[in-house]
Amino acid sequence: GACRVSGVLIVTGASAGIGAATARNAAFNGWPRIVVHYGQDKAGAEETAAVVESMGAQAYLLQADVSKPKAVLKMFDTIAGLKPGRVGLVNNAGIVAQTGTIADLTPERVEKVFAVNVLGAIEVARQAVGLMRAWGKGGGIVNISSAAARMGSANQYIDYAASKGAIDTFTLGLADELAPEGIRVNAIRPGLIETGIHAKGGVPDRLEKLGKTPPMGRPGTADEVAEAILWLLSERASYVTRTILDVAGGR
Numbered sequence: 332g333a334c335r336v337s338g339v340l341i342v343t344g345a346s347a348g349i350g351a352a353t354a355r356n357a358a359f360n361g362w363p364r365i366v367v368h369y370g371q372d373k374a375g376a377e378e379t380a381a382v383v384e385s386m387g388a389q390a391y392l393l394q395a396d397v398s399k400p401k402a403v404l405k406m407f408d409t410i411a412g413l414k415p416g417r418v419g420l421v422n423n424a425g426i427v428a429q430t431g432t433i434a435d436l437t438p439e440r441v442e443k444v445f446a447v448n449v450l451g452a453i454e455v456a457r458q459a460v461g462l463m464r465a466w467g468k469g470g471g472i473v474n475i476s477s478a479a480a481r482m483g484s485a486n487q488y489i490d491y492a493a494s495k496g497a498i499d500t501f502t503l504g505l506a507d508e509l510a511p512e513g514i515r516v517n518a519i520r521p522g523l524i525e526t527g528i529h530a531k532g533g534v535p536d537r538l539e540k541l542g543k544t545p546p547m548g549r550p551g552t553a554d555e556v557a558e559a560i561l562w563l564l565s566e567r568a569s570y571v572t573r574t575i576l577d578v579a580g581g582r
């Protein structure tokens with residue numbers, strides 16, 4: 332696809348999990364330049380960047396807390412200094428909330444989840460669209476939602492699920508707005524995927540407990556999600572926009 336010529340793929344949260352798999356597989360898929368963004372885990376991001384470079388692509392390691400608009404702006408100022416090309420954005424950085432019920436949804440807690448998962452993702456998308464327009468080489472966006480957006484995640488993390496519901500709706504509106512410019516915007520709703528995120532919600536063995544519950548009888552891998560993301564960003568999906576794709580083993 333066109334990405335192979337001069338594209339820059341920006342993957343947020345590429346130090347681990349789905350983001351790391353997407354950055355690695357993007358290099359394998361022919362993206363020549365990849366922004367390996369991370370929040371705190373520099374070592375993980377360096378590992379991702381090393382794999383990207385071992386496949387002959389250029390990696391740019393950039394740090395930013397996506398919930399801090401100034402940090403996001405600084406990151407995009409750096410990216411804007413690169414040679415212009417088609418821009419791909421994988422809006423992946425996200426946090427899970429602690430397991431709990433409605434009584435646990437304090438304003439402080441909900442604010443934190445929404446600051447990263449919603450406000451952060453919207454600001455990153457806003458900056459990326461600005462870059463696409465400034466460079467004039469086109470682009471595409473894939474937002475990472477969750478199966479939680481449809482299930483609601485009762486007694487687990489309703490606030491997290493609601494933040495991903497917001498991402499679904501944001502995807503629809505942004506896709507409509509950018510379609511005339513040829514910028515395709517889609518989302519992925521991963522189901523239960525083998526990454527480190529599950530241990531962060533206060534139930535360390537969550538993945539083991541739920542591993543057999545998807546209709547396909549197993550969790551998915553980060554690579555399986557990355558495949559769908561990279562297809563949506565490629566020219567092979569040239570007429571696909573405003574789509575929210577479940578990668579969830581039938582869930």
Ligand code: NAD
Binds near residue numbers: 346370398427475478
């Ligand atoms: P993960 O915890 O391994 O990765 C999350 C990434 O986001 C990490 O690199 C982390 O450093 C980064 N991040 C978090 N907060 C940040 C911040 N404030 N600033 C910058 N970076 C930040 O988990 P994952 O499973 O790979 O999750 C990736 C995305 O997929 C998330 O948006 C998550 O909600 C979504 N998701 C995951 C699953 C699953 O089962 N693993 C299911 C549905 C959706």
